[in-house]
Amino acid sequence: MRRNVAIATGIAAGVTAIALVATPALAQAGPWSGARSTTDTTCPMLDGNGTGTGAAPGTGYGMGRGAGQGPGMGRGGGMQAGMGMAGATTAPSGTLTADQKTSLAGMADEEKLARDLYAVLATKYPNDVQFARITRAESMHLAAIRSLLARYGVTDPTAGLGAGEFASATTQSLYASLLASATNDSTALAAGVAVEKDDIAALTAAKAGVTAPDVLQVYTNLLTASQRHLTAFGG
Numbered sequence: 001m002r003r004n005v006a007i008a009t010g011i012a013a014g015v016t017a018i019a020l021v022a023t024p025a026l027a028q029a030g031p032w033s034g035a036r037s038t039t040d041t042t043c044p045m046l047d048g049n050g051t052g053t054g055a056a057p058g059t060g061y062g063m064g065r066g067a068g069q070g071p072g073m074g075r076g077g078g079m080q081a082g083m084g085m086a087g088a089t090t091a092p093s094g095t096l097t098a099d100q101k102t103s104l105a106g107m108a109d110e111e112k113l114a115r116d117l118y119a120v121l122a123t124k125y126p127n128d129v130q131f132a133r134i135t136r137a138e139s140m141h142l143a144a145i146r147s148l149l150a151r152y153g154v155t156d157p158t159a160g161l162g163a164g165e166f167a168s169a170t171t172q173s174l175y176a177s178l179l180a181s182a183t184n185d186s187t188a189l190a191a192g193v194a195v196e197k198d199d200i201a202a203l204t205a206a207k208a209g210v211t212a213p214d215v216l217q218v219y220t221n222l223l224t225a226s227q228r229h230l231t232a233f234g235g
Helices: 006-021 024-028 098-124 130-151 169-181 185-207 213-232
Strands: none
Touching: 098 130, 098 169, 098 185, 098 213, 130 185, 130 213, 169 185, 185 213
8 A cells, every 4th residue: 555644634634625626527417317418428348339338438427217318327337348357457467576566465454445435425426426427337347456466466455345344454544534534525526636646656656666557557547546536536
């Protein structure tokens, strides 16, 4: 884990600035509205042929009612070319150093924290539809990391743990701090910004020096997704 616990304490100080730049249109679009957001919050691990859609991808995360009819889910639940339905990359495997395996295990913690936190915030702040949408993406990210852990014989630090539970005391404390800081819409979005910035830093560090094609593919996709999520949260 490369996450610094200090990011949680910095949320309150930065929330005013973050609230000013957060995209109002995202907060106003209710779930299942069928309206497309102006910011692309899609995950690069999702393709344009997802649930109930035609072949042509939409430009946003519009989420149409029911089976995705009309101008609904522009990019749905299908996986991007090169990614299996279980989140496993189809790129060839390579070799990882001991440090790279440790980093890979840490990324499971990163993705689980994001998924679990956003799932709670999606319930607390339903008008901030980013949380529900990005929760689904984070679940796919975690599945991709877990697939790599299995492929390289690395112990999954998140295995068997429930929502909001972490083996690392540092991660557990950070999760609690981030959740406690999200007392309204603005501070909830600020928590999302903090998590995505930390994910980007952790992924960038983990990717450095990696030559295994499958791990590089997943890290690259996750970096692109985190950058989009950061924008969606107003960062």
